[in-house]
Amino acid sequence: MKTSQSLSTLRKLCLGGALALLAAHASAAGRDRIGAESSADGLEKISIKGIDFAYARPGASLVSYKKIMLDPIEVAFRKDWKPNRSGSNLPLPAKEREGIRQGVAKIVLDEFTKELQRSTQYQLVTTAGPDVLRAKARIVDLYVNAPDTVSMNVTRTYTLSTGEMTLLAELFDSETGQVVARVLDRSEGRDTGHFVLTDSVVNDMESRLTASAWARILRKRLESAQTFDGK
Numbered sequence: 001m002k003t004s005q006s007l008s009t010l011r012k013l014c015l016g017g018a019l020a021l022l023a024a025h026a027s028a029a030g031r032d033r034i035g036a037e038s039s040a041d042g043l044e045k046i047s048i049k050g051i052d053f054a055y056a057r058p059g060a061s062l063v064s065y066k067k068i069m070l071d072p073i074e075v076a077f078r079k080d081w082k083p084n085r086s087g088s089n090l091p092l093p094a095k096e097r098e099g100i101r102q103g104v105a106k107i108v109l110d111e112f113t114k115e116l117q118r119s120t121q122y123q124l125v126t127t128a129g130p131d132v133l134r135a136k137a138r139i140v141d142l143y144v145n146a147p148d149t150v151s152m153n154v155t156r157t158y159t160l161s162t163g164e165m166t167l168l169a170e171l172f173d174s175e176t177g178q179v180v181a182r183v184l185d186r187s188e189g190r191d192t193g194h195f196v197l198t199d200s201v202v203n204d205m206e207s208r209l210t211a212s213a214w215a216r217i218l219r220k221r222l223e224s225a226q227t228f229d230g231k
Contacts, residue, residue: 034168034184041179046229048183050217056181056229063226065133067125068116069174073105078141078164100144104165107204108139108211115215121223128174135218137169141186164188165207167214171228181228185214 031053035045038055048054083092112135116124125132144163165187171180187210221228 031184034182038182041182043179043182044229048217048221050213051183051185053184054181055183056227057179058229060180060227060229062133062180062222062228064131065122066131067123067129067133068119068222069125069128069132069134070109070112070116071134071136073109073112073137073139075101075105075108075139075142077101078143081143083144101142103204104139104142104207107207108137111208111211112137112215112218115212115219119219119223130175132174133180133222134172134174135169136172137167137214139165140168141166163206165210169214169218187214 034053035055038045042057043055044058046054046056077097083097084090113124116122116135122133128134142163142165167183167185167187170182172178173180
């Protein structure tokens with residue numbers, strides 16, 4: 001890696017550290033808001049291994065649900081994400097930002113669909129019904145450290161991690177719209193402890209691993225409990 005590239009990367013890391021501190025405060029405010037909304041909806045805080053924050057309706061039975069309807073995935077970038085093209089000071093065009101957003105949405109939907117199709121207790125469907133549990137997953141605060149959307153890009157970017165994203169997922173009764181459960185979990189790309197080459201392939205892989213882990217936790221939780229709170 002050339003000296004100029006090293007200095008550029010170091011400056012980005014320093015800036016990234018400062019932004020991470022700001023994001024921590026913003027995330028804390030977001031958690032408080034989710035907690036307040038959950039309380040207003042009659043949900044109580046519960047513990048789910050592998051999930052930062054989870055809330056469920058006390059005693060809400062899952063016995064009557066035999067099917068799950070998965071909504072399209074919504075993705076929103078973190079407000080302070082202002083990316084440049086790799087190896088350039090030029091802002092990433094809106095079209096390429098949208099490509100990243102749609103790409104992450106598809107990856108998350110694919111992984112949730114694949115995992116839920118593995119369920120032995122629930123059938124994945126596309127319409128509401130009396131025995132259908134509706135799942136709505138949103139990715140919020142998506143932050144990509146090294147967006148790489150241009151094919152044949154000869155510029156190489158090295159980072160300590162790919163970035164971060166937060167899952168906000170809710171389960172509803174598909175007919176009444178009553179909230180059964182709500183979870184919030186922040187995931188950061190694996191920190192290798194040293195600089196590694198980061199590109200679109202690596203970014204997609206990290207997103208897929210994270211989405212797969214979230215989907216697996218949801219499926220196992222649904223299959224192992226008569227009520228989502230485990231009581």
